[in-house]
Amino acid sequence: MAEKNKAESSKKIRTRFAPSPTGWLHLGNARTAIFNYLFARHNGGDLVLRIEDTDRERSKKEFEEAIIEDLKWLGIEWDEGPDVGGPHGPYRQRERFDIYKKYVDILLKKGYAYRCFCTPEELEAEREKAKKEGRPYRYSGKCRHLTPEQVEEYLKEGKPYVVRFRVPDGRDIVFEDLIKGEVKFNVNDFGDFVIVRSDGSPVYNFVVVIDDALMKITHVIRGEDHLSNTPKQILIYEALGFEVPKFAHLPIILGEDRSKLSKRHGAVSVRQYRFDGYLPEALLNFLSLLGWYPKDGKEILSKEELIERFDIEDIHNAPAVFNKEKLYWMNGVYIREVLDLDDLTNRVINYLKQYKEHLDKEDQPVAELILQKPYEYIKEVVSKVRDSFFTLKEFPKRAKPFFVDKVELTPEAVKHIEKITPEVAKQIVELYLQKVKDMETFKGEDFKKVAKQVAKELKLKPGMVFKTLRVALTGETQGVSLDLLVDVIGKEATEKRLESFLSNLG
Secondary structure (H helix, E strand, O other): OHHHHHHHHHOOOEEEEOOOOOOOOEHHHHHHHHHHHHHHHHOOOEEEEOEOOOOOOOOOHHHHHHHHHHHHHHOOOOOEEOOOEOOOOOOEHHHOHHHHHHHHHHHHHHOOEEEEOOOHHHHHHHHHHHHHOOOOOOOOOHHHHOOHHHHHHHHHHOOOOEEEEOOOOOOEEEEEEOOOEEEEEEHHHOOOEEEEOOOOOEOHHHHHHHHHHHOOOOEEEEEHHHHHHHHHHHHHHHHHOOOOOEEEEEOOEEOOOOOEOOHHHOOOEHHHHHHOOOOHHHHHHHHHOOOEOOOOOOOOOOHHHHHHHOOHHHEOOOOEEOOHHHHHHHHHHHHHHHOOHHHHHHHHHHHHHHHHHHOOHHHHHHHHHHHHOOHHHHHHHHHHHOOOOOOHHHHHHHHHHHOOOOOOOOHHHHHHHHHHOHHHHHHHHHHHHHHHHHOOOOOHHHHHHHHHHHHHHOOOOHHHHHHHHHHHHHOOOOOOOHHHHHHHHHHHHHHHHHHHHHHHHO
């Protein structure tokens, strides 16, 4: 026994992520991919990417390409897969049908599977009977006992059939889940199950076993929703003489109201978070903490730190709660504290180039103006406002005053002018403009000093003066610190904006 344990521990760990290309990569699947990746890398193992595209109607090439692109964007790398190849391919299930047929034939020959010729009407009658008797439905096993001659006769008649796995009666399937501990299922809960449909296509529970065994997967880490599939798969492993891998079923993800995670909780695709200006490092970091937490309690972790700290034994069995506000906060931390200024500036520029159409409509013209400016100017603006935006998508809105030539007043700004009267607004701006013109240089550090002088001379509250100058320079009643603004746009642009405001005031 000790020798067996030693051999198991010395075997190279191999995990896999096997998405179906029937839609975009959603957050639950992304977390599964991340946990497989972290576990493999932490233990010096391999990660295999396999595309489960047996659903011919819903599987699309565009979704496969998008999933691969989004995984790479998150920073996940794999050692084998449809795009990089490997010794255990092909890595798309639709290219492996000949392999599956070989193992179906083995199961039929050894008596672990049989052809079932029951019609849909017969099966429906069985279901109705079970319903009336108040018991869960399981197939009666009617075709289990067909003689070889009967099977041959039905085949000659061209009678359609499915292939079912012959489940041993009354047995308990027990396995040690790396997260949930000992799990037990009785085979009477499900009965003989289909492994090949009547159209000849193999089903998930069969093909996943063949793929995992032939690809030498040692650890199957997947969502809790697959837990009920595990006993069926273990039976197939045993029937074919394959070594059963270790299983780990990840806790489900709930919304903050403790209901099943859905779009109303912000559970959209990874791609949507890209469109919304989230950083891959922040999303990777956040998803890693859904169900797992490092022993040292540190939350902001680089990919390398996640790999170093990740321990599958620290994954909680309890459901994980998705908190979109925390993701938003974490993304802001990466923008303010983690990325260096050049990196952040390049990300802002690339985001605006790639995803301009995903900006709010009013921010799209601002994005055009930003992209027309030289890199060093954009970088300076980023340095001034990085504390005020939490996603790349928010940058044009926060940075707008640095890039617009013509200032347009918001409804709130108009109300402010009406409240203090246009005459008072004109007095404030005219006096301020005159003082700026009289100065040889005008920097951000001078802004407040001059504003206080204006307030004192006009016997007005400083707050009123500051707000009026903000309206004149930005068209808004709140936003970026004006000392930062004038420090970037300079004396000449400041004078032009004040003159333009006075001109429009009449």
